[in-house]
Amino acid sequence: MIVNAYAASEKNGPLKPFQYELGPIGPQDVDISVEHCGICHSDLSMLQNEWEMTAYPFVPGHEVTGTVAAVGAQVTHVAVGDRVGLGWHAGYCMTCQECLDGHHNMCATAAGTIVGRHGGFADTVRARGASVIRLPEGIDSSKAGPLFCGGITVFNPFVQYEIPPTARVGVMGIGGLGHLALQFAHAWGCRVTAFTSSGSKQAEALKLGAHDTINSRDPAAIATARGQFDLLLCTVNVRLDWNAYLATLKPRGRLHFLGVQTEPLDLNMIPMLFGQLSVSSSPVGSPGTIARMLTFCDTHGINAVTEHFPMSRVNEALAHLHEGKARYRIVLDRD
Numbered sequence: 001m002i003v004n005a006y007a008a009s010e011k012n013g014p015l016k017p018f019q020y021e022l023g024p025i026g027p028q029d030v031d032i033s034v035e036h037c038g039i040c041h042s043d044l045s046m047l048q049n050e051w052e053m054t055a056y057p058f059v060p061g062h063e064v065t066g067t068v069a070a071v072g073a074q075v076t077h078v079a080v081g082d083r084v085g086l087g088w089h090a091g092y093c094m095t096c097q098e099c100l101d102g103h104h105n106m107c108a109t110a111a112g113t114i115v116g117r118h119g120g121f122a123d124t125v126r127a128r129g130a131s132v133i134r135l136p137e138g139i140d141s142s143k144a145g146p147l148f149c150g151g152i153t154v155f156n157p158f159v160q161y162e163i164p165p166t167a168r169v170g171v172m173g174i175g176g177l178g179h180l181a182l183q184f185a186h187a188w189g190c191r192v193t194a195f196t197s198s199g200s201k202q203a204e205a206l207k208l209g210a211h212d213t214i215n216s217r218d219p220a221a222i223a224t225a226r227g228q229f230d231l232l233l234c235t236v237n238v239r240l241d242w243n244a245y246l247a248t249l250k251p252r253g254r255l256h257f258l259g260v261q262t263e264p265l266d267l268n269m270i271p272m273l274f275g276q277l278s279v280s281s282s283p284v285g286s287p288g289t290i291a292r293m294l295t296f297c298d299t300h301g302i303n304a305v306t307e308h309f310p311m312s313r314v315n316e317a318l319a320h321l322h323e324g325k326a327r328y329r330i331v332l333d334r335d
Helices: 041-047 141-148 150-160 178-188 199-208 219-223 242-246 269-275 287-300 311-322
Strands: 002-007 016-021 029-039 064-071 083-086 089-091 124-128 132-134 168-172 191-196 212-215 229-234 249-257 278-281 306-310 329-333
Touching (some): 029 083, 029 141, 029 311, 041 311, 064 124, 064 141, 132 287, 141 150, 141 287, 150 178, 150 229, 168 178, 178 199, 178 287, 212 219, 249 269
Parallel strands (some): 168 191, 229 249, 306 329
Antiparallel strands (some): 002 016, 029 064, 064 083
16 A cells, blocks of 8 residues: 655655555554644654654644544454544553553553554554544544644643642643643633733633733743642743742642653752652653543533644644644644
């Protein structure tokens, strides 16, 4: 089977039409006919080989939605024609302790959809069945792709830390991750505050579920929130005054990182000690948590706010994301 895709042949190179041969389907494999594929900032990071694990030619795309085109003999949970999605992981070992405990996203040998494999900027993508999740009836396929990476990234902490609906939650950064975090936290029942440096996003944050907003460029405004939050979700990848944000936590509060911080954190341990504060981070979730998130989205009408480009204009779409113009997630539609 010939797959038609878009690939870069070198670091930070343009994506060009690319074909490759997809061998016989394995017993646990699922082939997805790609209809839509979100663009995540991780696609840009991989294209630029920021994490030094990119193999070229590189086909990005790990926020896939489409229909099942073929299944292996041992796949029973999806069938040809089902609407499905695929996220960051394209397979798990299924035998390590993390997999057996239901924490597949912690599997040390989990296969990344775009790490050593060809991703979803293509007409077909293959993955192991366990990583392919059926979409609920009420979920719009054209908007669902970003849920499989950005969505599960911000949903996972609510499950992992058993956040109660009485919690006060602050969301730092209202972008691709943050705009979904606001919706999840609001639907979870929490009192939600958006921290943003953008005046135009303050009104949008309120529409997305925030009860109030704080200007993240105003130290005095941040200081007024001292001791208010049970959980801060940090979705940004820039350095901030972390101690100022720690001061906004209640005793036993948590500062949780979802954006990738590449510099060491400067943290004052004294208030952390006496406040019993926690600093943590997490990646995407397990297949079970992804399915739970999709049901939650279906129940509460949660969708990514998306901009759409035909897949043939993939380079234009990547530039739009790189320039920081996306509001809030970009989706490629197969053309």
